[in-house]
Amino acid sequence: MILYPAIDLKDGQCVRLKLGRMDEATVFNDDPAAQARAFEAQGFEWLHIVDLNGAFAGEPVNGAAVDAVLAAISMPVQLGGGIRDRATIDHWLEKGISRVILGTAAVRDPDLVRDACRAHPGRIAVGIDARGGKVAVEGWAEESELAAEELAARFEDAGVAAVIYTDIDRDGILKGLNLDATRALAESTSIPVIASGGLASIADIEALLRPENRIIAGAISGRAIYDGRLDAAAALDRAAVTGSIDQGKQADLVILEFPSYRFIPYHLAVSSVEMVIKSGNLVFDRQNGGIVYC
Ligand code: AMZ
Secondary structure, eight states: OEEEEEEEEETTEEEEEETTEEEEEEEEESOHHHHHHHHHHHTOSOEEEEEHHHHHHTSOSOHHHHHHHHHHOOSOEEEESSOOSHHHHHHHHHHTOSEEEESHHHHHOHHHHHHHHHHSTTOEEEEEEEETTEEEETTTTEEEEEEHHHHHHTTTTTTOOEEEEEEGGGTTTTOOOOHHHHHHHHHHOSSOEEEESOOOSHHHHHHHTSGGGTTEEEEEEOHHHHTTSSOHHHHHHHHOOSSOOOTTSOOSEEEEETTEEEOOOSOOOOOSOOEEEETTEEEEEGGGTEEOOO
């Protein structure tokens, strides 16, 4: 299970909002690059960044802070907020962002998602942010008529690397992840689903590791990791699978949980992996202690 620490950028600073409201921002660090370095030093494998001003403006606003983060760390970064056209997608992927997150564009311009997936296999994620079961867009200021499952279904065969599902009604208020809704979404789609919104403590990590929740590929931690409710070392220790898989490699077949399996012919960003088969070889077997061949 991959645990993503979040850097939400507002006016160049690392903040946490409550329920997505810009007027309820707590500043946790005014140096995003230093924050990213600290997360890397703590052992996180991936970083999640949201350009909050960008999500409201419909175009990148905190680009300079993102550049500073990219220069400061070597771990992969996923970035969302204001990425609404192909030029912006290409720009960030060329600059070293590993995966871009499309939220509003996934609702308004699904062909952009499909075209981007063809051009950048494994590097396009869809952000599905739901309030009261309906997908919200434009910095969560507007609601669509779409349910999360309906939106994910539109991209079933598009090659989307991950869906990041946020329960807006829990975001930033430490209410605990909405695992029932996240699991329902994950069961409805073949795209790996990452849980976001409300992660409060190690209890959420433990819950994610329960067999019924192992279909959930990862989780994003915001406020809890900043205010110390979630101890990074303890959380990473619990989240780690036995052994490790090179996240950059390609696989023919990834078995997530017996007896289900999925083809994941792009970057691995899944958790709870049982087995990975590559070029006809078994390269990872969790039951037998991790990597068996490379
Ligand atoms: O907190 C908010 N109000 C907010 C937020 N965190 N609004 C949007 N976002 C995030 C989404 C997604 O990662 O969770 O911004 C991204 C979507 O941006 P866009 O511009 O593609 O809709």
